[in-house]
Amino acid sequence: MTHLWFKTRAYGWGWTPASIEGWAVMAVFLVLVFAGTGVFVYEVRAGADVRAASRWFVAWIGLLTCLVIVICWLTGERPRWRWGD
16 A cells, blocks of 8 residues: 555554545544544433443444554554654
8 A cells, every 4th residue: 555544653653644534534533432422421411321321432432443443554554663763
């Protein structure tokens, strides 16, 4: 793949968006996190079981995080621990 959506970070392990597609993935991720947070807050204020709502919220955030990691892995450079240039 010649067009990378994500590049490796200069320090540490992980990725940074490197193209418009990478930034779009991160924007969608944030919108879905905020939507899940809004649903969680609504359910708790409406009187739903807090434990069940918390479990669903943690599962939702975990699923989104896993999806972003998979997308970064497939469309970005291979990550490795880095101490700078």
